[in-house]
Amino acid sequence: MNTSSLLLTIVVLIAVAYFFGRRRSVSLADTSQGGYRNLNSLPFYYGTLTALWCGIPALLVVALWLVFDNTIIDSLILAQLPEPVRALPDGELGLVLNSIKNLAAENMTAGDPEPYVVAAADSLNRITAISQMAMAVLGLTLGMSLAVFSWFRIQPQQKARLQVEKVFKFILLSCASIAILTTVGIVFSVIFESLRFFQAVPFTEFIFGTHWSPQMAIRADQVGSSGAFGIIPLFTGTLLISAIALIVAVPTGLMTAIYLSEYASSTVRSIVKPLLEVLAGIPTVVYGFFAALTIAPLIRDGGAWTFEFLGLQMAISSESALAAGLVMGVMIIPFVSSLSDDVINAVPQALRDGSFGLGATRSETIKQVVLPAALPGIVGSVLLAASRAIGETMIVVMAAGLAANLTANPLESVTTVTVQIVTLLVGDQEFDSPKTLAAFALGLMLFIVTLALNYLALHVVKKYREQYE
Template structure:
């Protein structure tokens, strides 16, 4: 049974355990004179039985799913002849990919060696056995633990305290998991970044003005071992992000002011949902729009006035990205403006100020810290965008400030470097982690600045 189906079956077992626990508590209460003689409400007895049933089963399922892949891969690699056993992680990854492709039917067995075919059959058999044993163990644990939870229901047991205590630890585990996941991401990226800097000097990466991660085939190319200067990538990222914010901030902020202060309820009820629909459009659709409509329009317009413009430009990518971010800026600004107390508006109007003067001199200054924080968060969103840049701005790492030329961004290069089967011992592949680390630090700095601005200038109102 697949893990997703097994998860659904576990949820069904949890619901059944809740029902029988609830029913047992009520049946035990009837001879005593009703549920008022129970230490807790029947709901808590049912929830206690459900937790007994679900938590151990989900724990076993999570552990099995987390480790089964590594165990199966180790067994498959160990079954190969001694001369075919890979010597490093990169070779092991490529070999396992080949074995998996044969097992899935994507690669015909006649194209590979006989030991690879045998290993693919063993891989398939081990996966089937793993699914069978996993299903049997998880269901057994769920049924046994649920039965124990059902048997231990007693009228004198304070089920509410036990349920709340278990939930407290569950919430703590979820919070700890989120923190540990963040730490795991940081350490994994940092470890690979250190490996990259062992191959490429950090000064070349930070201060280099040329980006060409492909190993050169001729001595007269950019560099005999590739060029890994990040300045062109971050320049392109900042250029496209600046264009996007030049579009998104005025339109989003002015639309938020109109909807919160000037539009009536009927207009707001129609315009606001239509504006927020932009946030639900997939980024690949924006990419198509930028590549097929906006970029050719900009190129033709520039040619008509005698200006040379590339068919893929930073202006096209940044402009469409700005349209995508408009709902983000508008929604945050609208919430901040609406959070300003109505008493400030009434006091300003009572003193003779017009609605426009009230907006400019009272409401906007009061909401400015929150608006600035929202704008900085929108900048982080723009920096992390990939698909629109790939389709509308190209892949060329040009060091330029001209918005009509082709540029690329950090995220696009990360995707390019990690596409396909890559060997994780080469500087080309490890460069993606170094770029990711720098991008992580940049967005983290923006978020910290946004929080500092909000906390420093935030006004407290009664």
């Protein structure tokens, strides 16, 4: 039985356990005086408790089995190989193991395999079949046994609701803990790899360097054997493109939100808001095509004509920060407009009525009452849009290019931190060279900058919220 069939069987078993657990509680209520009032909990909770006793242990067994299954099987297969093969370096031994797995899966292999490879492939298929059968038997047996055990324990005085709520509380706490631990793991992994990078490249050169060329040669006598890892051109390009995007998105999105929430009729709002939110569902690669094929040529040709008309001589790159920033700004408009619209609508109507009662006009009410009340949410929407702009990659690659130019001219080609991270980690890379480790250092710097922006936004929100209250 494969894993998919086993999981489907467990789901069916859980449903059956719920049905019989609920049915037993109903039968106990019918045979006792007082009916359902004699039960400590509703029948739903008795059925759910039986289902939990059935499903959770079975799923845990399957999950743990899948986690350790491959490691144990690989160890068993390696133990069957001849001694000279087991003495090979880890890299070559991994290739042998991959050949065994490919042969076991009946994938095409180059040439005739060695006899020990054929024998190991047959053993792998046999052990895998035994493992899957054992996993299915153990998981289903444990699930059914505990379901029967829980079914016999059902009594009218059993506090099923409290037990079910404790289980779900533990599940929710586990999910929250997983999210926190994942974040901590990501941060520490980035920090450790960044420290390895800073052992090869000085921190001051990385922070204050004005040239980015991470190409490292294989041999020391080759040209370009020492790369340049100055981060300033990357952050300059990131801030330039993000600033252009925010200049487009924030005023447009905020004005749109004010119009939809304060001026538009319900009919207009029901049409315009879904149309705006469609922009958030368009894939970024589509925006990239639009920027590269439409906006970039338009800026190049239109800018050249404008400068020629004014008698100026200025070169305009076919890939520019302006093209990427404009299209990115259009992409993040829904992040500002939709969230700001929801926040403005959440402002109590009593505040508006009080302002109107004091003689304020609608525009004065919006500027002096509604927007201050909604400011924390508006700042949050702008921060979300800024984070989205800083982390965008595809539009920058297709519209702004890969050149790490230190410039503030939006008509020139630039690149961003995220684009360089992707470029450094594309393909088969060895995580021992400064070129690859630089991606982790870039990620660490980007994390620090984003964290600083969050802190600044929270400080602004706290300040104006206290002033308003």
